[in-house]
Amino acid sequence: MPAWFHQFADKYLMWQEGPLIMGSDVLILLASIGIIFTLTYFKKWGWLWREWIVTVDHKKIGIMYMIAAILMLFRGGVDAELMRTQLALPNMHFLNAEHYDEIFTTHGTIMILFMAMPFIFALFNVAVPLQIGARDVAFPYVNAISFWLFFLAALLLNISFVLGGSPNAGWTSYPPLSELGFSPGPGENYYLLALQITGIGSIATGINFMVTILRMRAKGMRLMDMPLFTWSVLAACVLIIFAFPALTVALALLLLDRVLGTHFFTMLHGGNPMMFINLFWIWGHPEVYIVILPAFGVFSEVIATFSKKPIFGYKSMVFALMAISIVGFVTWVHHFFTMGSGADVNTFFAIATMIIAIPTGVKVFNWLFTMYRGRIRMTLPMMWTIAFIPCFAIGGATGVMLAVAPADYQYHNSYFLIAHFHQVLIGGTVFGMFAGMYYWWPKMFGFMLPDKLGKWAFWFFNIGFYVCFLPQYALGFMGMTRRIYTYPSGLGWTVPNFISTIGAYAMGVGFIFMVAQIVQGIIERKLDVTGDPWDGRTLEWSLPSPAPHYNFATIPTVSGRDVWWAVKQGELPKSSLFPAKKDVKPIHMPKSSGRPFILSVFFFIGGVGLVFGLLPLDIIAGLGVAFCLFRRSFEYDTDYYIPVDEVVETETTLGRLQA
Amino acid sequence: MSSSVAASHHAAHHAEGIHVDHPERSVEYQTEDGSLKILGFWIFLATDMILFACLFAMFVVLRTHIDGGPSGKQLFDVTGFTEETFILLTSSFTGGIATFEMHRGKKGRVIGWLILTALLGLSFVGLELKEFIHYAHIGATIQRSAFLSAFFTLVGTHGCHVSVGILWMTSIILQVAKRGINPITARKVFIVNLYWHFLDVVWVFLFTVVYLMGVM
Amino acid sequence: MNRLKRTRIGSVTALALVMMLGLTGCGRQYIVLNPAGPVGKTELHLIILSAILVGIVIVPVLILLAIIVTRFRDKPGNKAPYDPTWTDSKALEFVWWGIPIIIIGVLGFFTAKTTFALTKPPENNVKPMTIEVTSLDWKWLFQYPGQGVATVNYVNIPEGVPIQFVLTADAPMNSFWIPQLGGQEYTMPGMAMRLWLQADKPGSYQGYGANFTGKGFAHMAFTVNAESQSDFNRWVQQVKQTSPALTMAGYQKLAKPSVVGQSSYSSFPPGLFNQVVDQNGGKYMKNMNNMPGMNGASNQTTGGSSDAGRGASGSSGSGGTSNMAGMSNMAGMSNMAGTSNMAGTSNMAGTSNMAGMTMNNSNSSN
């Protein structure tokens, strides 16, 4: 082998670091070759480009988000399994400290920013325009940019493991540990740039959906007529818009410290590391509500549908969502109570944090009483929803215990905390995303998923969950701190850790069942011909599955909530939701464009350039981005019309056209 | 000319392939797409405001951390930053006049005022660069102290915004010159001016918190 | 069919089991639940109180869920009422807004009370003692300003005496935690934080570094030995006689990243702790105190003993669990007064020379 290759392999592919990295290198190489080969063999490159890469259709973008999120769940999950294996017994030598540190860092980062975020965005895209009777989102082109920024940022973070080293300062990346002096090498840069790039996309998504919801609702749909999922998205958008810029700043300043030698968070020359922590959590706390509120929205839809009853206390539910999103902005200090900002500060933020329990509790009770005097059908979405309630209630309750500032002095950074946030993140967000995925699956793909394997997945994941995370509360009380790669025996930690690892494996098995279920579903392709397989209540179920690319031939006229249910009950005329031939007009649609993808590729190139300090790449990237933006600004020919005939023909085949 | 408005509404319905959804509205809002974009841009401004707020917080916390290096009082030159301030205030005004003329449909005047605005912006950026270079020359670089890191980053971020604004305004001047004032170019003129006024507001706070309080 | 219910019950029992384990005798290992000092006890009481309070709502929720899900299933012949028009109830809404509000009110009250209480020394009649703690990569250095000795990775304290730990870091920030004595507090570069702890009975307690600091972090445990005052005095004497001195060079070597065992020192360079705080940014606090605008920022504490102010550079008034000497300095707008006075004072010039004293962990690029 040539010398340069040796050098490259050692320095960037890190071959001397042992079988784990080498194995990953090989795996990634094989997977890439496999994908390229398959696409070439089946002549699918053109199809990939035309149908997916250049698309600005929210439905397809939603699907791409979801696939990416599931892939990232797998990546983060493998990380989790590796960590749990290392922690199963005291003094294990399965992973060394460096690898363990990299793995929990990427686990946390990927799960929150590259799994939970794209998963909620998937559901935003899949459901919101259909629920409010819109043709697309407000800015379809920007929507595509958001997706590709996320996608390439995820790629950037994921190549770090095999190319130069992963970040290893935790998903919170506190300086001075994350400063150049303590974390030399490209790992931390990967973290900063990947988050920065996806963060820009997220802000754009927040704006996009906010405008969509505020301004593109069907005729007659007042805000208080919106389905609760749409409300939850609006609440999440409020959080995104006001929280993400703080992350942008925190990351940018840390990057400046690292690449330009500034002193924002350094130990010397007057830097103040605590300010990073402050900025990080100004974003970080709202972030956890960003990922939970859409899950709440899903549960509201699912519970109403499968209890055959409108949601209980709709107004209260809306108020609670908004209250959580606003109060969520004044709680961030609870992540650093023990940094000692003084008793007055701690008291204020402790009580503000606890207050969140009140509106959240109201939601829980309203869900319970929606089921009360209802008729509960145990479908997969409903099972995940029902499983969510106890899991989240316990996790939320331990959250309230954490909010008790003096008590947090004992919980902080212990496994008690780890158990808390996995209960809310998995029991809340992940269960919610699974529920939403099952619920809207037929709407996305036009076919149903088989139940049986899904139920296996459900039970393994659920039981595994409790087995994995309940012992961690005990570990917290035993004084086990987070982020340790190994521990001595004799402290009583061994048994709970071992049990926890068994639970984690069970969750892994559950995940495998879920994948198997999806594969089986794709093979069987049991079509959903009704468009309304669950006997749904909201507008999206009035459309065929999957919806035509223009969604609604004519924008429906809505009066009240749950209009589709009302139509099915005969309380509203069918004609208010279905198109009449005379009303069909040419439909104004955005043109596809490859530029969002290309633009994001330039961001990716710029990211790589900054990670490794390669100035030419940054210049190319900067020019490329500027060029793309200018081209867009001068582009006037961005839309096209679908002629009436075509619409009429499609709708006639679908049997939707009214006289 | 403005009296012919009503008559031209429907004629303009598909002028230049532009689909006018709301002829009764003010010109920048006449396409549905345009009014969505204006709302979207306002919300973007809200996010940008939070971004600057965080930079301000950083600056305020670090403003005394001069690490034995120069302080604001030693560095800042009152005439210099006052000049910059008045230039930017004036440019905000000229930008506003451009919007005003845009509403009256005066293509030539819109272009003129926009060019004036961009030139004022350019001289602002020039002065700021001169200020920065001077500081760097006397050893007050961004690496010198936490205070200077925060100063250059906060003021520099605003300067970058202004520079982007100038490029953007230039592209819009070209578009107005080429296409005249129609619902699309009008929307662009309106939005770039929103941006410009916003940067003026940010500068007022830089002027107050960074410079005035720096020399107090 | 009933599987759902079963797991639910399963999970509740599992949780109960965990709790029970903790509260009964077999839970020696549950060190947080077996406090050995007043601070830990206060915190444990609050933990129990909060668990009960949240339990008041959470347990009924779990029970309600089980009942509702079994009763209202959609199966033929289910006699439970079905009423899709019942979608609102003022009375019920009142209940589930009201009860949590009351619970949070009570919990909030006790939280506030304890938060303020813990800023004071746990015991007022006994003269407190100060120990200066520096977290390094990856070890703990303890300096006894009153006794003149220093230790690494273990700390001996007299029982029944309130100890004021003054905390800083000369490395990435860590968190100083002795679960059986009480909760943790961060050690941060450039800041001198305070944590009051006290051991009521002799014994050996585990101490941990609770905030991640990199590769050697997992090995940052230390031992706390609480012993009678006379044993403690004897120990001090012994260290003074038998252990080597910690020199500046020795400190610099210690501050380099490494994992080490326990060791003791008969003396340490005077003012070392303050120098470390200053050099990492603490000087900004010092200047604040000289500033005219700093009115009311420093009250003399009653509880703090004569050496309470020693550890923290310049911030004389700090009886808090959580005071941040050396923290940034914008105490309201009035402080800004100081800015201009500050520039170029001799004080500033003097301190800045210290930068670079511990060279190995400076992460500056200059």
Place this chain on the structure above:
Amino acid sequence: MAEHASQPVNQQEHAHEARFPWQYVIGFVLSLILTIIPLELVLHHVIPLSPLTWAALACAVLQIFVQLFLFMHFTSTGGSGPAYHSVTLTIGFLFAFLFVGASIWIMTFNNIAS
């Protein structure tokens, strides 16, 4: 065709600015005044520091209103629906001030008299 494309203003909405841009001129003058006041106050040290700081900040806040209402048509939506942007921006201002204020509070040495 340029004739058609140039869509002048709806007369009702913007009747007040038909001839002379009074609104902008007033705004400009106000912004100059609001800049000169703090500048003069600072340069001539006429009042003590703390009120001076607050006065300067107050002038800056007033300038926000000048730009928003006189230049940016803050409450207008051109007839395109409720002024959602006004609500968003208002919340944004609150959060912006909250983040700065609370950060200062958090990062400040808090002394609890005990």
